[in-house]
Amino acid sequence: MEYTVHKLSQIAGISTRTLRYYDELGILKPARINSSGYRIYGQAEVNRLQHILFYRELGLSLDKIKEILTASSFDGISALQEHHVKLLEKRGQLDILIKNVEKTIAQAEGRITMSDKEKFEGFKQKMIDENEAKYGKEIREKYGEEAVNQSNAKVKGMTPEQYDEVTRLSEQVMETLYAAFQTGDPSGELAQKAAELHRQWLCYFWDSYSKEAHAGLGQMYVDDPRFTAYYDEKQPGAAAFLRDAILIYTGMQK
């Protein structure tokens, strides 16, 4: 596909000004200029822009991004793997911040005490910035390429079709679950469909399916508060609702 500034800005969610600025800086030049002087971007530029946005998300300056991208040693795939590592780190920081605000609420309500230092845990971007030196070198040396990707092991063993299907399924489970939750009836059609989709999704990871194990997993969604938070994030009570739907679906409870 070929894109003009406007089209590319649309799909990337940025402004046309930004694209022209990146051109001006030499960080993202269009593939060619047409007869009217319009910037035309191709596939390579789309991918390059994605890299730019990842780096920007991680707080790098445009200067550094240019430096990295124009380096002869730049390799797309290993860069993506570095993005992955850094994004997980960033999520770790966010988790700390979330714990922070939870604790602060508890403290404001007089349920716990909290030091002033604790009140600022999770804000520090310093850690991320300092890691820039390490970033992509030390980490990989320390754990090796394979270990870094090991968490994707199950996904990696899949065919493209399976991968697509499992992604689609997990999204469908969520969508259906939330829609079903609105009805309030775990034995209803929507809720049972959610349970069925959940079963299909599970079968991509389980060697053999059993009703008991399925029902057990549903119970765990309620038993473990971290998992409850996962499902309840968008709709509180969704985890318990899913468990009830699964219990009915598996016939373990009427």
Next chain:
Amino acid sequence: MEYTVHKLSQIAGISTRTLRYYDELGILKPARINSSGYRIYGQAEVNRLQHILFYRELGLSLDKIKEILTASSFDGISALQEHHVKLLEKRGQLDILIKNVEKTIAQAEGRITMSDKEKFEGFKQKMIDENEAKYGKEIREKYGEEAVNQSNAKVKGMTPEQYDEVTRLSEQVMETLYAAFQTGDPSGELAQKAAELHRQWLCYFWDSYSKEAHAGLGQMYVDDPRFTAYYDEKQPGAAAFLRDAILIYTGMQK
């Protein structure tokens, strides 16, 4: 405690320049000025700064932050609860970005196909900004105050001591688990301690404990890939290791 600019900047992880700038803007004024003209901050200012940093983290301009904080209707606790909601949303966005990079890697390796649009999923901060209107109003109206806090329901029912204990315990589980993982022996002393800590942690959420349920939960940590990722994030294989340790601990397997 009372702090000078330097001390406060240290514990908050920001620069002294920033503190003076916030003073200049009238967004965070010191509690008093001492005889030498030094800025002295007190407890109220520490809390206010924390609010400022939360809002800044969520992308608000200093102008808006000032507006919010100086409004007569400002309430600390409900602001904290709004921070909580927004931070969870932000983590959702981050999760999308992480999925994005994982898919992009798979695509680069030729395992799946991916549209150009998909390559920019998760970058959009627009969604967050657009939600600002809803933020804290619609959500609370729809589900009611209690429902919003329902995910914390279990935690809320705890005494300060219990809350502290459960937080400490979950950290200990992780630490002990990772240390045990290094030994490679799920029947070893460290691994069994991790299982014991895990049991203690569970008992804060379960009404009654049974070996079978505990062992079942351990199995679920491996069955559900999302949960596996939770434990495997720092050390791949940790989830399966914990399951094995629990199986031995509960006597369900030698």
Next chain:
DNA sequence: CATAAACCTTAACGCAGCGTCAATGTAAAG
């Protein structure tokens, strides 16, 4: 007791990463 180190102050300029006009040209649709 002096003096160096480590703080504090205000004032002013500088910079990145765009947003936002302005003035103008081009493509596609009715």
Next chain:
DNA sequence: CTTTACATTGACGCTGCGTTAAGGTTTATG
């Protein structure tokens, strides 16, 4: 053939500080 929706190159403006300058204060140490 005109309107509408694009495109172009400037150029100025803004936010949120970093940084330096030119100086006062406090504390530790020889």
